[in-house]
Amino acid sequence: MQHAHLVLADGTRFSGTAIGASGETTGEVVFTTGMTGYQEVLTDPSYCGQIVTMTAPQMGNTGVNPEDLEATRPFLSGFVVHELCPAPSSWRATGTLDEYLREHGIVGIAGVDTRAVTRHVRDFGAQMAAIGTADPERLLALAKAAPPMTGRDLTGEVTSAATHEWTEGTGVWGPGPAASPRHHVVALDLGMKRNILRCLVDAGCRVTVVPARTDAATILGLAPDGVFLSNGPGDPAAVGYAIEAVRALLGRVPLFGICLGHQILSLAIGATTYKLKFGHRGLNQPVKDLVTGRIEITTQNHGFAVNVDSLPADAKLTHLHLNDGTCMGIEVPSKRAFSVQYHPEAAAGPHDSRYLFERFVASMERAAA
């Protein structure tokens, strides 16, 4: 067991032992409060560039398995846990979490007072940090030198290299057999979680995934019934090309965006975004659907949000965060475009918001009629 430190750019240090790959790493330190789904967190491309602190104290209990991956590999910069389980127990496990981290070069730290980290981030905001076994002073220097999240476009690191088809649904883990494909959806991959694709397939979509820098003409050239704008990492305002593409697509084809996709749609219609102090990351975030009045318990993972007051007149607020009243969803009825800040595909998290995929399908159906 090798001593390691997590050092924040403001000089705050936490000590622990090294887990995962050896070496050093830097990233924006954030925390997520989900008690299940560490494997999904690890492989959620939206965490690219971040050091993720798990508030649940015992990680790795169920090991890792190939079914629960949200991407081909993890993209996050570092992993902070209280305790790492060396030997998992699950009928689906094919390996241990530590092996997985090592295999994919993820530097982590265990034995940390993760609650103290969380409280620090909560009170002083997300900031850059470094993990490593090196001298803490050196880690501090690394943390200070790391580029901040604001203004960073990270989609290039996480998007698909080439256009491809996606055909797998949620299968035995879903609510039932997938509907037969009736609509062609082009999904703009800004760092997309696989479960979004699976949910689209379940809802009856034939899905073509295109790289982040695909322009509107190319997308329209694929003759989609609808275009999906995915989640992804980084500052939405920095992803100019995607905003431009969406602006060109608006009104031409039904649009549905999730998380970063939601922010990009908002920016495309003229709204603004801002960085939250420490974001929303967890599986228990209450959202109210302002149309139906129903509450959804949602999965969230975002550090930026759309400014409600900046929404143009033809856009309406559809979903609200019950805790802090932030914007959780918008709709531009005239353009058949809507989006949510949270993750209806869950993975990890509750399935309360799956109806949004149906809503997208309905929107495509109305457009075709």
Add this chain to the structure above:
Amino acid sequence: MPRRDDLQKILLIGSGPIVIGQACEFDYSGTQGAKALRQEGYEVILVNSNPATIMTDPQMADRTYVEPLTPEVLERILERERPDAVLPTLGGQTALNLALAMHDRGVLERLGIELIGARVDAIRKAEERELFKQAMEKIGLECARARTCRTVEDAWATAEEIGFPIILRPSLTMGGSGGGIVERREDFDRAIRWAFQQSPVHECLVEESVLGWKEFELEVIRDRADNFAVICTIENFDPMGVHTGDSITVAPAMTLTDREYQRMRDAGRKIITEIGVDTGGSNIQFSVDPKTGRLLVIEMNPRVSRSSALASKATGYPIAKIAAKLAVGYTLDELRNDITGTSAAFEPTIDYVVVKQPRFAFEKFRGADPRLTTQMKSVGESMAIGKTFKEALQKAARSLEIGRDGLSSLLGRVDYRDVRDQLRVLRATGEVVDLVRPLALLGDRPEATTEELREALLEIIRTPLAERLWYVVDAIRVGATEDELYEATWIDRWFLRQLREIVDEERALEATKGRPLAVEELARAKRMGFSDSRIATLRDEPVAAQRESREGAGVERIYARVDTCAAEFVALTPYLYSTWGEQSEAAPTEREKVMILGGGPNRIGQGIEFDYCCVHAAFALQELGYETIMVNCNPETVSTDYDTSDRLYFEPLAFEDVMAIVREEKPKGVIVQLGGQTPLKLAVPLARAGVPILGTSADAIDRAEDRERFDEILEKLGLRRPDGGIARGMTQAFEVAARIGYPVVVRPSYVLGGRAMEIVHSDDELREYFSKALEAVEDAETQTILVDEFLEDAIEVDVDAVCDGKRVVIGGVMQHIEEAGVHSGDSSMVLPAHALPPEVLGAIRSSTRALALELGVVGLMNVQFAVRGSRVFVIEVNPRASRTVPFIGKATGVPLAQIAVKVMAGKTLDELGFTKEPWPQHVAVKESVFPFHKFPGVDTILGPEMRSTGEVMGVGETFPEAFLKAIWATNVDLPRSGRVFLSVRDADKQAACDLGFRLRELGFEVVATGGTREALARNGVEASRVNKVLEGSPHIVDLLRAGDVGMVINTTEGAEAIRDSRSLRRETLLAGIPYFTTVAAASAAVAAIERMAEGPFEVRSLQEYHQNVRFR
């Protein structure tokens, strides 16, 4: 959808007396519910027969009925009160069943009363097995496959279809008798025939066995807008086959991936929706095949439950309070989370691990089958919070107070070969044996080899037992492999590995013997939950040295907050637990504060009554302007509601843990006299450590408890006590017994609840007692036995008083209905004392005053007296809260505990205006309830060892009326006509004639055994004769079995007669026939029947009764 304005008055049903399976958790939920509804401006009417509850405090509701929870009585209350609605989901199964009864009798419809919180059809769908199964099929969920069969052929066909192993559950048998698991085809025929034979309706459920599967629970909540949230997930350490109340349980679930968990969550949502619980909480149990992940629904409870209380304490989310608000129309998004100020429509997330461990009381029930099954047997529980499962498990184990320092080993203290052999006898013959016999009894045997121990343990742990956790850990210690352990127990490998990590750490600590511990080594052990004393034991050093070196090294615990949100938001409520980390969040205030030590897990003799006192202490101290700090580890209680005190520490009540809180908070004083024996035991060590103890000094407590010092006081005051003496060892005991003559009462000193107290009649019995008693006091070094004269035929009296050091005011003088010899916690009592001459009462009062002043009591004191003729004997004095304090509160309206606490805080009784003894104009009777139904095979005769789990109160204009209500409240009905059986010892023959005469006057037929019948005949009371059991069939037990007897009056004398009448007692219990073992109680029962014959009586609220209490 906001608050419903069409409702004004809401009636809340409580759960009645504490029984196994229904304990303090319903006081917690009922209290929360009542508070929530009153906050909303509703008029709240409360019904509960249990006087020891906080919910029945007169200020908790507008009107409080401490009346029997029977359909007849509830109907009368509903007629009198005419509420707009009844909320039945906070009072356990009792309340739900009563609500159904009110519906079935047409009462709700006739009076236009709405049921809120659960619909009748939803309750039925959840509770009736077939309806539930159909509902699950409808929504595509699986239950264990099963069919109810009536013929052997059908049963065979069903078994073949399902596949072996099979579980047989014969219908309508008690304690699941006749049922069990059938592993192999060749055993099935015999088993199913036996099952049919055992079932009175010749019916048996043939069910797929899921024994050994993983078991999970979800605590869910839903509002009328169909919003749904999972408040907590719980995983059982013990796999399927052990009742969840008897299992070690863990929150959150530890071994589910998100996909698996979300599948369960989806199922939970479908279930609560399909069953139709529109507003409120439910508990849903699932099992998961560890090999394939197949998910089965086991059952759901459409109400708050023990698990929801645990979930509330584990997460900080007040389920009962929210459920009450949802029931009156709110939706989740309209409610706030008290702890964070954010929305209540969310799912709590926690950044710690919670472990609950059950507490058993098998030592109180000799002859009870110790195997854990699907029928609950535990009487209480402890909960602990830690950063990891390992830490929480060891904390919870320490909190149990069963003499185990965490997972300390029993190797060398228990002969596991013998346990295995005893268990074999039990399995093979069903004959109940003493599982763990003291080594001293076993004689000289060659020491077992490690291999022998390993084999014995691997066999023992196949059977779920109360202490299986410790056996499993011992098995690890002697080298059992993970595969072997898993194969023997089916406890998930993840848990087994956690246990192994603890054992590995033990070994590492042992290896440090003789050298100082490095800071890192120490910190690692503490993080795993090892206590200072355990580390010291493992390292072979004095605990004080260990503690000093730890403190010197600066290895100190931190306090973290339970905040529902894993620190995402700032917690407004200081609900704290200790763990090991970098930053403490205790943030003690500068206010003047008092710390209250609670009672720990419920057990026989220490339960809700003490929690009541602790809660009252918090109320009283808040009134005086103090900040109150509660320390307790029992998740069922009101004291551990974060609302009750200003700060709550959910911690073990052990010296190390309490001292750490004292250091953190620096209270003005600590209250130890309200939580029962648990905090009292800490008085001396805390005082020695310089902690200010509020109220009666530790020395005064010692003077009252130490026999020799107490005798000096009695001598000084000229008070009489039963003759007796202290015996150190058996020889001395024989000498004392010979001097005073048998029968004698024997007990170890320093015991609670009459633990190991017995009446012995001969040298032989005394010898037998010694071998057992030494086992009972295994944690007390003392082998000192008190041997006292047994005052036969004496009447016992309990007195509770408050003293401020100068003035003594009596709260109540309670006369026992049973004669001396029955533990005061078990015997029924009446207040005011209804049949004692004034001079006796005078002597009792003056003795009480003298004792309180001599001891220098500041706070509460309880004295037990025995009265024989006009002579008054002091049996014992306890300068602390007693079990009867809440009863007095309900009977008189005087909150004795609150007054006492204010006195402890420095007020005088004069200042408080409490200078006179309350004297009610009505009569209140306290009656006890017993768990004998859960323990077939146990003798039900009452004695000096307490065995009741709870109590009820009956209030009436007269003694017979109050007694009748108390009997009803224990769920026993007295006969109005038919046959009464009378069999009494010689001394009672005259009294029996009087009883016989009165019964005949009432139109009863009397049957009697030979001698009694002759006595009756001589006095002109007609009776027919029936054989004693020993005299051969047809005898009285045959008559009872035939259902031909409506009441039994049977007094016995001497050990032999007591043994002979055992089958009689057993049979009356099984048949639910009222049974009286003393003339005093029988006479009260006959008076109650006479009262019944006079016609109906009134129900009345406590608030009305209390208006008529006088003081003198």
